[in-house]
Structures are given as C-alpha cells and as structure tokens.
Amino acid sequence: VPARQGHNDRRRGGVPNGHQGRAAAPIRENCSAFSPNHLAIVGSRRHWAVVDRAPLLHFTRRRSAQRAITVLRHYRMSKQCTIGYPKAVFRYYLTNSAAPRGYRLRGEHCASFSPVLLRLVRTRRGHWMLAEGRRYLFRFRYNRRDAIKALNVIQKYTFNHSCYVGHGRHVMRYLLQR
Template identity: 35%
Template sequence: MGFWDRTLLKNKTMGQSLAEAASSQGLSGQFCLSGYNGKFATVEADKFTEDCISFNPGSVQAKQVGGRWKVVHGSMLMLDFGSNRSHAQRAVQIIQHYKMDRQCFVGRPNAPMKYFTVKGSAPRGAIAGEDCIGFNPAKIQAKQVNGRWKVVEGSHWIMDFAYWAFDTTK
C-alpha cells in the first residue's frame, strides 16, 4: 500500500500525512510523488504546510455580492456561484451539515483547487441528495490529457486543472 493510499484510508489530508511521516518515522528531506506524466515531483516534508483559512461553519451564509451569489463568512468570500442562488444555499447546507471549519487552497493566488476540512480531516458521512461517484485511490494519477492537466482514474476524469503547472517544490 502506497503513501497516498494510507493517507486516504486514514482520512487525512496531504499535509497531515507528510507531517506525521516526518515525525513518526524520523523522515526529513524530500518525499517523491509519482504521477506527473511518469515523472517524479518532490516535496520537502519539513517545509510543507497546508494553505488553509479557519472559519465558523455556523456563521457561513449565501449572500448576493455585486450581483453574484457567493458563500461568505463575514467579509471572507469563500465560493462564487454566479447567478445560481440555490447552489450557493446548498453549499452552505453542506458546509454546515459536515461542520467544515477550514477552507484550503492549492496554488494560490487564483487557486484552481480548493478543499474543506473538519478539524483538520476530510469530511465523513453522507448528506441527503448527494451526487457522488466512487473511485479507487490506488489508481489515481495526475496526467496531461490533450495538453491539460487532469486527475484521473483510468479513463475517468476526476478533476481538470486546465493548463496550470504547479511548483511542486513548495
């Protein structure tokens, strides 16, 4: 079982797993992550930190700002749903159902990927009306498809990062 399999099975984020591996196994220096077009990316375990902002899920609301429906926490703009009020309201329900309390970013500014955690871990359980597709974490890869970076499981495209290239040394 690989590093990411253990991470997903333990319901941990990447930052938690790297920190745990660094401290519990006395590891420091670099971890090699396979994926990007068969090449290896390195992450310095002792320098890796998650880029997250904490918030109170009970204070999150759907609000129209500048003619667009957004999920906000005070003055913090969290998500933008354009003209779709019902999607913004549903996002608030989901955040509050799971009690999500941190919003994290990959590649700021203008992060192409955001994720939410509950007390530092991935949310657990289900909510009525959920529309989900399962996947096997052991088969997940980052691949360039038609010039665009994607997270894939075989021929199933899970996420599309378009033409973003990430600095994997941070």
C-alpha cells in the same frame, strides 16, 4: 508496490503516483478557517455569496448558496484550502484539520474514486490531469506542480468522493472520505 505504467500511459505522459526511495515532503497547505455556524447568504438577483467574515463562495442561484451552507454545516467543515496562486485551481475543505466524513445528504451529487489509483496524466494538448484509469477527475491546465500537490493532498487525507453544489462557473466542489 506501485502500479506499472502501461503503454498508453507513457504515450500520453502518465506518471506513476508516489516517489520510490524518497520520503514524501510535508505538504504546505494554504487554508483559511471559518465558522460553519456563522455562515450567511448575501446578495441579490444573479449573485449570491456565502460569507463568514469575508466571502467564501459565490453562486448565481440563492438555492445553490443555501445548499452549500447545508453541506458545510452537515460535514462540519471549518477550513477552506486552495492550491494555485494567484488564482486557485483546486479547492478542498477540512473538518478540524481532517477529511470531512459522514452520512450522505439526500440529493448530493458525488462520484467515488480510489485515491491510490489516481495518477498524473499529461494530455495531448499538454494539460495535466488527475485520472483514475481512463476517467479524468481533476484538471490543472499547464501547471504540473499544482497537480502533484493536489494528488498528494488527496492521498494524505484519503479523499475518495468528489462532490459539487451549483451550476455553471459558480460551483462549490468538495472532497469527502467515506
């Protein structure tokens, strides 16, 4: 039974998750495979890239790039998927076409959430967000379609932890199932 929309949800543009009476359409995913065992760090000074055959991630600190490789290998991530074109607004990683899972790494920065409680919310400024209660977790600016697709992906893989490596603009965000 879907959660009821509260007064505050309607005022701020809340949209219940799920579509009653319709089967969910298959999600077209934009994913690129990589080998976690062949990852390397290239760069110097304030620009470091994690590469397989091509650049995968960018950081301003070598330590963040090394930590990203540790995370990718620990969870055996082998696909990087994006939502949004031409610029990705949402990224997630898969392990053999499934949600990454495993024991928590020491020092990992993660926040838990419930995929079934996520809902699409439109802010007063017209931005689309995925929220759990009053907590905004993911933002999509003005692109509602990308926000809906991200919600469907999160629920498909039952992701329930949002994590990150890095600082500032150059951050690797990843989702886990625990």
